[in-house]
Amino acid sequence: MTRSKLLESARQLADTKSVPEFTVEDIASGAEVSRAAFYMYFDNKLAICEEVARTTQAGFIDMVTSFKRDADIRSTIQAGVRAYVDGFRSDRPGMRMTYELAYAETTIRELVHDTRTVVYQLWEHEFDRAVETGQCPPLDVPLVSRLVVGMLETFCVRTMRTEEYSGTSVADRDPVETISDLWCRALQIDF
Structure with missing residues (x-):
């Protein structure tokens, strides 16, 4: 207790x-x-912060990997983006601590990297499937996967720390729809 x-x-x-x-x-x-x-x-403040980071990242991975995949890649992208954003926001304090310390503490930086790797692999699988089924044109799947994850992470970190998007169309609209639409357009997926 x-x-x-x-x-x-x-x-x-x-x-x-x-x-x-x-x-x-x-x-x-x-x-x-x-x-x-x-x-x-x-032992010290860092030890408790590392534990918070580990539990936060484990919960995040659970949420991100549990989204409903659909035969339609557009629906899958939207569900995956929603799971990512919701996962990030579900433990805002833990994620703030994790990302703040990731710049300075090697163990936490490695933890964040390991989490990214899991998410990259998840998106690579989904984009490979979309290319194989003809739902999107051939593409560099590892590169696109990293771009998607990088954009999602940047959006979540920035909105967690600032009001940067206040007063913009992103603030006025569901960010999941905005991000999903951008990716579907970039990947030339039919609406």
């Missing part, structure tokens, strides 16, 4: 502060436990 309270406290702090802005004391206080109790479960 104490361990899960500490993890939730760290996750909540990450929703309002950057990781350098909060301390072990803040985490312990948010969990209503002592610093000594914190150190019974974690």
Whole structure:
């Protein structure tokens, strides 16, 4: 129980502060436990942040890989994009912490890379199927898969941290539809 309270406290702090802005004391206080109790479960702040990142990425992968595939690639793209965006937003504090630390901490950067690899492979499979069934023209599947994932990740990270898209058509419309439409047009998939 104490361990899960500490993890939730760290996750909540990450929703309002950057990781350098909060301390072990803040985490312990948010969990209503002592610093000594914190150190019974974690060696330091980075250790708890790594655990939050691992659980966040595992939940994200579960959501991203569980979307409904359809015989129609357009529907599959839309379902896959929705699963990605929803997966990213389902644990906003955990994702904020993960991406913030991925720039500085090797273990978390590797975790994010491993997650990307799973998502790349998922999209490669879907695009290979679309090419084989003639739903889209021949294309460089690994490259397109990486572009899709890169665009989705960039959109999710930027909308998580800023109001950059406020007042634009992206803010006024379902972003899943916007992103899906862009990819279907780019891949010359009929509407």
